[in-house]
Amino acid sequence: MTETDSKESPPAPEPMHRLHFEEPGPPCPTELPGGTPAWLVSRYADVRQVLSDPRFGRAQLYAPDAPALSGVPDLVNDPDLMFNQDGPDHLRLRRTLRRAFTPRAVARWRPWIAAIVEELLDRLEARPQPADVVAEFALPLPVAVISRLMGLEESAWNRLREWSEHAFSDGTHEGEQVAAALGEFSAFGAALLAERRRTPGDDLVSGIVTAADAEGGVLEAQLVSLVCGLVVGGHDSTMTMLGNALLYLLGERRDTWPRLGADEEAAGRVADRLVHLVPLGDDRGSTRHAATDAEVGGVTIPAGAIVLADCGMANRDPEVFPPTTLHDLFAPLEAPTLSFGAGPHYCLGAWLARTELQLALHRLAARFPNLRLADPTDPIVWRTGTTSRSPRRLGVSW
Numbered sequence: 001m002t003e004t005d006s007k008e009s010p011p012a013p014e015p016m017h018r019l020h021f022e023e024p025g026p027p028c029p030t031e032l033p034g035g036t037p038a039w040l041v042s043r044y045a046d047v048r049q050v051l052s053d054p055r056f057g058r059a060q061l062y063a064p065d066a067p068a069l070s071g072v073p074d075l076v077n078d079p080d081l082m083f084n085q086d087g088p089d090h091l092r093l094r095r096t097l098r099r100a101f102t103p104r105a106v107a108r109w110r111p112w113i114a115a116i117v118e119e120l121l122d123r124l125e126a127r128p129q130p131a132d133v134v135a136e137f138a139l140p141l142p143v144a145v146i147s148r149l150m151g152l153e154e155s156a157w158n159r160l161r162e163w164s165e166h167a168f169s170d171g172t173h174e175g176e177q178v179a180a181a182l183g184e185f186s187a188f189g190a191a192l193l194a195e196r197r198r199t200p201g202d203d204l205v206s207g208i209v210t211a212a213d214a215e216g217g218v219l220e221a222q223l224v225s226l227v228c229g230l231v232v233g234g235h236d237s238t239m240t241m242l243g244n245a246l247l248y249l250l251g252e253r254r255d256t257w258p259r260l261g262a263d264e265e266a267a268g269r270v271a272d273r274l275v276h277l278v279p280l281g282d283d284r285g286s287t288r289h290a291a292t293d294a295e296v297g298g299v300t301i302p303a304g305a306i307v308l309a310d311c312g313m314a315n316r317d318p319e320v321f322p323p324t325t326l327h328d329l330f331a332p333l334e335a336p337t338l339s340f341g342a343g344p345h346y347c348l349g350a351w352l353a354r355t356e357l358q359l360a361l362h363r364l365a366a367r368f369p370n371l372r373l374a375d376p377t378d379p380i381v382w383r384t385g386t387t388s389r390s391p392r393r394l395g396v397s398w
């Protein structure tokens with residue numbers, strides 16, 4: 001090999017559905033990607049415990065003397081974010097919108113989510129082939145859904161996507177660029193809150209403002225982070241999931257396509273299995289901080305430790321998910337997946353995401369029974385964020 005060859009770019013990353021996971025075991029010392037020492041927790045029961053146990057919180061991860069978890073400012077590591085609050089501070093924020101996302105509330109939205117799916121599929125059908133199923137479907141679907149919920153104009157979509165790419169930056173953006181984009185995003189969130197406070201409607205942002213004002217004691221900076229977090233969280237994860245799911249289904253699991261299109265209920269089980277099996281990103285876990293010495297799975301994790309709860313490993317724990325059915329996409333899950341977390345920070349949008357994925361996969365397969373990757377040998381160009389990775393484009397024909 002010549003020196004030039006050895007300097008070539010690193011090997012292309014594996015598709016998310018092919019990432020390798022070690023067998024889970026007892027808690028043990030590890031390192032975070034930046035080299036910070038941490039404890040790895042990987043068995044299903046242990047991960048559930050850490051995510052649900054109040055001795056393991058998030059706020060202390062951002063204490064002034066804590067080691068930096070990220071080199072670049074980003075939204076995930078914003079100390080004002082609801083996700084980074086514990087106990088009563090967290091509950092106060094979560095109460096402002098928890099009623100909005102119940103399965104019953106989401107069931108009421110189902111007809112208009114289905115209408116958005118149909119409209120995007122009409123547009124896709126009218127496109128010349130091959131078409132990009134990410135640009136035409138996987139991205140605009142969750143953006144349209146969260147925008148409708150929050151009462152945002154379509155004219156804001158490009159800006160929102162641009163801010164989101166910076167908010168979940170993978171480190172390829174300059175720090176100053178990220179800070180500037182986050183500043184604009186916060187100003188947008190603050191203006192939106194002010195407008196809905198003046199003229200409330202029946203959208204989510206008006207609901208948050210009303211609930212927060214009734215609750216009292218909620219800092220405005222936290223409300224702004226909540227609104228921005230919902231814009232990003234409300235579409236980025238679902239878009240990522242859908243893009244990676246389509247790469248897997250069309251690339252390796254075309255066998256599932258006829259049944260996906262024929263049976264909406266079965267498509268719901270496939271959505272559950274895909275969320276369970278295909279990680280959103282390469283970081284694999286959710287981090288917590290141990291407030292005191294705490295026993296997990298027979299091992300004492302010392303006070304002050306950073307704990308990495310590896311949901312990907314736990315989702316493959318053979319004690320809970322038999323390897324024989326792990327890849328049977330139509331089999332109901334044997335236990336709740338940890339892909340949406342657990343405990344007080346359990347993903348607020350889990351039911352919404354599941355509904356979007358179920359309808360998206362079912363209707364796409366029903367309307368495009370011959371859908372296939374336009375060129376399965378085409379190398380994937382990845383879009384990478386702080387916590388997510390998915391194809392930037394995916395050419396399909398039908």
Ligand code: HEM
Pocket residue numbers: 051082083084094146229230233234235237238241275280286338339340341342343344345346347348349350352353
């Ligand atoms: C397939 C799609 C999605 C996946 C895999 C996902 C996954 C997750 C995970 C792993 C957590 C952290 C749980 C923990 O550490 O305990 C989380 C939290 C959260 N998610 Fe999602 N999510 C998805 C879609 C959504 C959507 C559509 C929304 C919004 C409408 C949303 C809003 C949130 C919020 C607000 C939190 C923070 C909750 C809190 O701190 O109390 N997510 N999500």
